[in-house]
Amino acid sequence: xxxxxxxxxxxxxxxxxxxxxxxxxxxxxxxxxxxxxxxxxxxxxxxxxxxxxxxxxxxxxxxxxxxxxxxxxxxxxxxxxxxxxxxxxxxxxxxxxxxxxxxxxxxxxxxxxxxxxxxxxxxxxxxxxxxxxxxxxxxxxxxxxxxxxxxxxxxxxxxxxxxxxxxxxxxx
Numbered sequence: 001x002x003x004x005x006x007x008x009x010x011x012x013x014x015x016x017x018x019x020x021x022x023x024x025x026x027x028x029x030x031x032x033x034x035x036x037x038x039x040x041x042x043x044x045x046x047x048x049x050x051x052x053x054x055x056x057x058x059x060x061x062x063x064x065x066x067x068x069x070x071x072x073x074x075x076x077x078x079x080x081x082x083x084x085x086x087x088x089x090x091x092x093x094x095x096x097x098x099x100x101x102x103x104x105x106x107x108x109x110x111x112x113x114x115x116x117x118x119x120x121x122x123x124x125x126x127x128x129x130x131x132x133x134x135x136x137x138x139x140x141x142x143x144x145x146x147x148x149x150x151x152x153x154x155x156x157x158x159x160x161x162x163x164x165x166x167x168x169x170x171x172x
Contacts, residue, residue: 080106080170087166089115090158094123097158101138101166111138111163116155126152134159143167 080103089098095117102110113131117123130152137146144164148156 080108080167082106083170085166085169086114087162087164087169090161090165092117092154092158094154095119097155097162099138099159099162099166101163101170103170108139108142111135113159116159127155130155131159138163 082103082105084100084102086100087098089096096115097113097117098115100112100114101108112135113127116127116131118127130149133149134146134156138144144160144167146156146160146163148160
């Protein structure tokens with residue numbers, strides 16, 4: 001008899017806890033979304049511990065650890081023709097991403113995301129932080145071999161693929 005009473009009380013307690021859990025805060029987010037500095041999914045210079053961690057099988061199953069064909073074949077800036085090039089629009093889970101670059105003197109002098117997900121407040125908050133970081137990465141690396149922005153993996157992947165498309169146009 002005691003077991004039945006305890007199991008009923010445990011079930012009721014579990015249901016109360018489960019139903020009182022707030023799953024979404026909506027628009028009233030009290031913590032700021034933007035970190036103190038730019039955070040990327042990969043380090044700029046790999047350390048011995050980072051390379052050892054990258055070789056573990058658990059890392060290969062995460063979306064940030066997988067690489068696209070564009071990441072494995074980065075474009076070099078040698079041979080880029082001057083002009084403005086618009087990459088193909090890449091459809092992501094949250095919407096299309098499209099990049100436009102300006103090449104002058106064989107160097108990428110400007111990069112802009114002409115299209116990116118911004119249909120709701122969450123997309124706007126994420127991408128108003130992520131797009132400037134991606135543009136900065138493009139200008140510093142002068143290729144499509146850029147670091148992804150943590151928290152904006154889909155946008156980063158779409159940006160990288162569209163950037164590679166624009167670089168392909170600039171080299172042909």
